[in-house]
Amino acid sequence: MTPASDTLLDGNHTVLTPEYVEFRFTLAGIYSRFLAWLLDALIVIFGTSAVLIVLNLVMAFFPGVASALSIVVYFLVDWGYAITLETAWSGQTVGKRVMNLRVIQESGVRIGFYHAALRNLARPVDRLPLLYLVGGITALVSRSHQRLGDMLAGTIVVRERRLKVPSALGTSGEEGLLADPLFVARVKKLSTEEREVVLSAALRREELRLEARLQLFSALGTRLQEVLAMTKPAHLSDEKWTLLVAAALLPPPGSKRKLPGARSRAIAGA
Template identity: 75%
Template sequence: MTSPNAPLLDGSHNVLTPEYVEFRFTLAGLCSRFLAWGVDTLIVGVGCSAILLGLNMALAFFPGFASALSIVIYFLVDWGYGITLETVWSGQTVGKRLLSLRVIQESGVRIGFYHAALRNLARPVDRLPFLYLVGGVSALLSGSHQRLGDMLAGTIVVRERRLKVPSALGVPAEEGLLADSLFVSRAKKLTTEERDVLFSAALRRDELSLEARLRLFAALGARLQDVLAMDKPAHLSDEKWALLVATALLPSPSARGRGAGARMRPPAAP
């Protein structure tokens, strides 16, 4: 569900989880996306120029072939740049990273190669007839600020918040379990997506209503017991259990000291 906002500015996109917990993402407006595109276009242009300069001697003998090859090289570099970085950096290019933007699925989870490929391969259509006019009009008319490539891939572009890495998550009385190597090793076997969901719940729990908070951690606590193949200690609530697992995934105190001031992106919502 998307809140109506001026497409030139940031809007919002709400995701309702199966546990009926709602997460809100800030949509990137056209202004910030245009700036990110400008940075990426400059990088692609420099890359293409470097390649063509390297081929300059060979192209001098085939002047009629040079212009056609230049166009092919541009599209290959442009597609390769967008698809590769958005896949490796989970929805970011250099321009998006500088502007704190990220491409995610409409469901709120990170994108993969399939989504990055679809939205980037559709760029030539979005660029028509010039300067992304088709894509811009599409985003203006779309409630989620989506160009045609985003609609095809089922993606949105959001502005991500930067949160400080917490030194603890409020479970100081459980050092014994945190010192259990079996517990810690099983916690660290969680997949990247499972960690995203866990940290998202931990960092955003105070934003939820009490009812939504209880539902979310009840489902998350049961899921963690299955994944870790361990029963939750009877004296711990579902929320404390989830926070304990999240704490086991945090850097050690010495590592936190070396990385003081480091920041983390908010994980995608489940």
């Protein structure tokens, strides 16, 4: 597939942080989103069927009520499935996880219940008149590939990047600090979001322009001194300091860590 066709299918979404650091996201194309929806739809159909079998057995003597109830059950399972999983899995359902897709806010941060509920409650409109025709056309003409539900909730669907964490991040010569139990213990107490930001910045620093790279690591260096309650050694640059924190977070050699597709906030502006 040519780069041009990739751009037409996927596209990009850029977020500019208050520190003027750019994070770029690869937008999910219509084809991959359709496959994810198809898998989720099959799960919902089978789940609804299982629930209805039980209800029909219970409501065998009230066929009219069972018929009306089946419609209610379908929508409850359909909405409940998507809203619950996208809230619990930070913007993913089974279909999206299989296709390496994720729903995030336009600002680049993860979604919550409010966003998941809004984008999924709008699905009946997006489905009109059949097979998401309204939603599909809206996504095709939208700059960020948003269906109506996404526009309402302020969300986008992006491709996740899976990166292998290297065994080292250019921290040679600073093994003494990495061997300091106090430093390592405080680093391990960083929140999940803070860890994602540090590791994502460390692994993607080569993708940034020099000015943006300096601004990002300056903000990260200052913030890490605050959250770790430690002063950065005078001989270390902000980038080197951040890389040491990232190195302390690395898993054992040979393992892999899944990193967000630039969905994290700049830590200083979080």
